[in-house]
Amino acid sequence: MNEDKSNDIFIFPKWTWVLRPAVAIGAAGGLLYAAVVVTFGFSPWATDVGYAPVQPVPYSHALHVGQLGMDCRYCHSAVETTAHAAVPPTQTCMNCHSMIRAASEKLIPVRESYATGMPVEWVKVHDLPDYVYFNHSAHVRRGVGCVSCHGRIDTMEVVTQVEPLSMGWCLRCHREPERHLRPLEFVTQLDWVPGEDQLALGRRLREQNDINPPQDCSTCHR
Amino acid sequence: MSERTAPAAGEPGALYGYLVEFDKVDELLVGARAVRDAGYTRWDAHTPFVIHGLDAAMGVKKTVLPYLVFGAGLTGTVGGIALQWWTNAVDYPYLISGKPLFSLPANIPVAFETTILFAALTALVAMLALNGLPRLYHPLFTNRAFKRATDDRFFISIEAADPLFDRSATRELLESLSGRTVEVIEEA
Amino acid sequence: MSTSTAADLSYLDNTGTDPAVRARLVVGDNDFHSITEKVCGIVEQPRTPPAWWVLFAISSSLTLVLFAMIGYLVTTGIGVWGLQVPVSWGYAIVNFVFWVGIGHAGTLISAILFLLRQRWRTSINRFAEGMTIFAVVCAGIFPGIHIGRVWLAYWLFPIPNQMLMWPNFRSPLLWDVFAVGTYATVSLLFWYMGMIPDLASLRDRAKTRIRYYAYGLLSLGWRSSNRHWHRFEFAYLLLASLATPLVLSVHSVVSFDFAVSIMPGWHTTIFPPYFVAGAIFSGFAMVVTLIIPTRKIFGLEEIITARHLENMAKIMLATGMMVGLAYSTEFFIAWYSGNRYEAFTFLNRAFGPYAWAYWTMVTCNVVVPQIFWSRRLRNNPAVLWVASILINVGMWFERFVIVVSSLSRDYLPTSWGYYRPTIIDVLTFVGSFGLFFTLFLLFVRFLPIIGMAEVKGVMPQAHLDRPGHRGHGDYHGDIAASEVV
């Protein structure tokens, strides 16, 4: 009834044996792909590490902090008392630059701002999502150095984000603050290195100052 | 065996083996017993559906599949529990409704599902792997009569690679069992 | 093939009341080849029937409606639905539970009836499994789209991430993710695996190269080897043994979504068995709804026999009674518990603003199946078909009553509410039927809807002709019946 009258008979070519290894390789490749995607989620490409926007004024932290030795708090004056470290007003710049390099072309936007009263539009480098509430004073006053989050600002011509600033990154420190604690007097000293084992120092400081960073959601998300 | 000349096994035109057709289930079973008793090892029966008693008639050994599936299921259970314990009680503990971080009752459903999932995937994949499938090309597919193996006919095939295979003796055996002419299967 | 005339259909009747006589599972003058011809013939029709095109046009248009509604929902917000506080779950969850319930019949027929050696399953299991897959596809859409931020649905899976966060394994919704995901996967495996030998049949009958390659690829080079059959059968048995607890677990886990909560009307221990019984009930109803027209259109009455329909009617009667028992148990417990919130919830179900839904449910699910006590009525395909549709309606309303009426009036009377679906809700639901029927029509057109290899295995010709041989295994019991023919 179903005799095939034609002489042709369909068969798969012999090379189709590759299907089996191909399936196996495909399955392995799929797993690898998943692993790669997950790894990518942790990588600097997925976070903003390396972000270094061009600022309206070519302000050099390397010069001001690294060479001239200015303290962070001279400009970021609110860092010890409020949530925000504060970007300095133009007046702060003019404290010096009304005298020093008062005619520099690089400082035109600063002088314009000073004249018009409109602030310089600095670009925020270390920008957290709006649903994250970070308090500078809570960290600085417990002995977490600026360098822990911002890196060696004193060596940067252009400020660059060096840490992922991701939730996991925050959590690691909240779980093990001893890795980053330092004596309060060295908080703004970016090149400070502990004279002893950081962990030992950190544990001692943690004990002394009763530092137990909360890991509740509401610590950062409100 | 000695008369086998080029092409070598696997090459086009090489002899794969013999195929013989049966009309009825009981003829096939009788045939299968005879081939088994003759001591052949590299041979097979082809039927459109599972035939009860054919495994015994052919002397097919019991598959290891259940052990693989059991192992996979156990892996699923342990993996499922471990995943829940690690994620919710160790790696990131959080307080939920005043409940303990790890308690078996809440973790049973997921552990159960991972058990079934692992076991079921293994059942299919291992079945195919043990059967050497997928294998889209096979010398038997070059035979027109063999197409009815998925419809209403029953076949026995003996491979030329079988140590006992003999062009004339094997042919005689098969023809005596089925009363039909043996089909010669060659590689395409 | 059949010698009987159209007027004389009595040969098709294999229903009977004598339990000592086993029913013939394939009637008429069929042999192995005629089974292959009939089943493959549906797929091999050179021209697609116009009726198929009409149905396909309708169902695929509805599918487009579904996708359009989902698109609108995702771009606009959950507010396009009628949800509110207190009724935060509405059509989406009702439809989810409804479709998952329907998706139970396939695996139940395949797995449980296989383990119970109910050989009549062979004619309908492929069909029911296909239906299961499509129902689960429809079901899977709803929990996915019902969340407020669909694009973050991957947070429900335990994927390592830079937040270091893991999902909460204490939540019944997460159990649901695993249960439905596993069920969908295993059902698909089960369906596909059972289909491999039949796909090989289609391959071997292929008249064109494309068909050969397509079915050849799908059948993975199956060559009917008995050594392969041996492992195949074992794998099938294992899958059946795994799928049996799975099928019972899925709706149990779905019921946990409700039972684990503290809402009156949800928080009850009878939910798992009650949901499973309801799922089987609705699943069989949907199989009957689909199979009666299908067997008629494709002339499969000799394979999907009157006896099969009768058996399904009996199962619906039994599970319908279980569901009815659950309804009354709920009322009894609500009264007996002395819990005022629980008591009010049930009073409110029966006599409150949603009483219309409640009594629709009771009528369709408890009253309608009672007609199956009558042998004449349950053996009348038209009556059975209409009853099965009513049961589908009733089972949808059951989920509606559970989800909506419980939520609308819970603890604080100031937060009571009345849920009304929007047109988007309704069109999404209708669209899901479009998707279901689109997949179903594609299945009917391109894949073997009856497990030929299994049907052949239960035919009398599949067994030794030796006189006096009585089988003891799975494929033997019919010999006595074959002698009756």
Place this chain on the structure above:
Amino acid sequence: MMSPATATELGIADGELVELEAGGRSVELPVCLLPGQARHSLAVALGYGRTAAGQVGNGVGVDVYPLRTLAAPHILRGVSVRGTGRSHALATTQDHFAIDTIGFAERNARAGTLVREATLDAYLADPHVIHAHDHHPPLISLWKDHEYEGEQWGMAVDLNTCIGCNACVVACQAENNIPVVGREQVLAQREMHWIRVDRYFRTDPGLTMGEVEDAAVVFQPMACVHCENAPCEQVCPVAATQHTRDGLNAMVYNRCVGTRYCSNNCPFKVRRFNFFNYHKELAETTMMQFNPEVTVRARGVMEKCTFCVQRIEAKRIAARNERRPLRDGEIVPACAQTCPTRAITFGDLNDEGSAVSRSREEPRSYATLAELNIRPRTHYLARLSNPADGGAPAHAEGHADDGAHGKESA
């Protein structure tokens, strides 16, 4: 506003447009049925239906000045009321449902246990009178109770002083950037409040809705009560709502995927969902009004009372910076800050001397739905009344009649 009994008499339905006619002038108004309105009297509000009030006020309501005369500036007699058969949807945040007989009866029966009251005489005779009808099985847990150390926030609401003015609702709205969703969304039962004033009517038992004439109103401010065994937390698949170590039931908007399961499982229904992006069409200047300390919620996420966690954190960090403990009363949530009668007290429950702890010691203190063993952190202080006739509180009676269903247990 019209009492239900009067409406039944006149054959007028809730929300029906009626024509009021007096002295040859008429206005058309929708009817709002409200128990407690005196028999055969109507109340209308002046000041609506304005034409030059800007975007917010134009065309809202109906101008009823045509009925007002110098002769009868406040009370108008002999008004004829005629139903038009047409109706108007009134957007209210209470009673979003068809008020059927069984619902009405149940609502009245429950009010007594939810909002507790006693007369002064009864209270003086037995200070624990408001607990007289607590009957539920012992509240035991399957698990060991969690130990809460350090500050544990809690709230107490004194129903005696609460006047139901809704100032807390508005304060909360302003503090927490809660969207104003508008009439359509309120009609769809999607009003956005983290705290609301629940209103119940105290009527004579046995009346159906259509017979109610005289009723007293009782109310209860209701916000998230921060259950220790919070039913919302366990059902969230992504752990977007969890307990903090200071006992808050934290809601993390940015983790929320919006399953809404928490809202379903909340017995108080205090969780609110962003069904749409309610902030999408706001002007930039309007957005500047938002409190920067509180996340503006996206579409598809759940939100609820946080006990003003931003205020808690601000004060706590400040205190820690100064290396001193927090003082009782230092942290004041917006609702408590605004309450004109100081009905809301907030503080540390672990501090025995705190105002909130002391108020919990009062015999009037009770927790709504405590029988669910959810351990609410907000407690209410029952309302005491001193009726002129010295009569028994309607509520004790209202509750007594269903007291038969349960047995007392410890």
